[in-house]
Amino acid sequence: MGKLGDMANKAKAMAKGHPDQADKGVTRAERxxxxxxxxxxxxxxxxxxxxxxxxxxxxxxxER
Incomplete structure (x- = not known):
């Protein structure tokens, strides 16, 4: 996998480990x-x- 894919996987793993902080980031970006x-x-x-x-x-x- 390329560098971008590796970074995306790391970001997903970090978000799963710190969902409250990830929520804040998603909310800020959306706003x-x-x-x-x-x-x-x-x-x-x-x-x-x-x-x-x-x-x-x-x-x-x-879910389906």
Missing amino acids: MVDERTGDKYDAQTDKAADAARRSYRDSGTT
């Missing part, structure tokens, strides 16, 4: 995008933030 776009993409940022949180909150199982 920043919403502020800079005037909430034009609010629904999309909400969806992306939820997906990010699921990626480190879930125990690796998928």
Whole structure:
């Protein structure tokens, strides 16, 4: 895997180990995008933030 993939895996592992801190980062990023776009993409940022949180909150199982 390339450097970017390795960094992404490390970030995921870190987020799983510190979910509260990861939540703060996701929330800050979502807020920043919403502020800079005037909430034009609010629904999309909400969806992306939820997906990010699921990626480190879930125990690796998928619901169907």
